[in-house]
Amino acid sequence: MAYNLVFSIEAEEDAKSAIFYYDQIHPDLRERFFNELLKIYDKLSTAPQYYSYITTVRKSEIRDVQMPSFPYVVIFSIIKNEVYIIAVRNTRRIPLFS
16 A cells, blocks of 8 residues: 655754755765655655554654664654654754654
8 A cells, every 4th residue: 555645844844954964064975864764755655554653652643763874763643545744853953752
């Protein structure tokens, strides 16, 4: 089953900020981050239920997936045939929910 991805404004801004940050360090790093993020989005569009629930949010339907090479998590929820991307958070800088 294919899922539609729906992005919150916050998630879009989070991703743009991270891409800008890594671009300032080195363009190759920006490309690595961007490509890794796209791979996660692709996986979420095909098998979002593979990822676990966030245990710190009681009785939550919110899940997350850690980026393998970067200190970021993609926070999302599944509603019917849509995956709502809530945020793309830096785990070293910003609490998951603030």
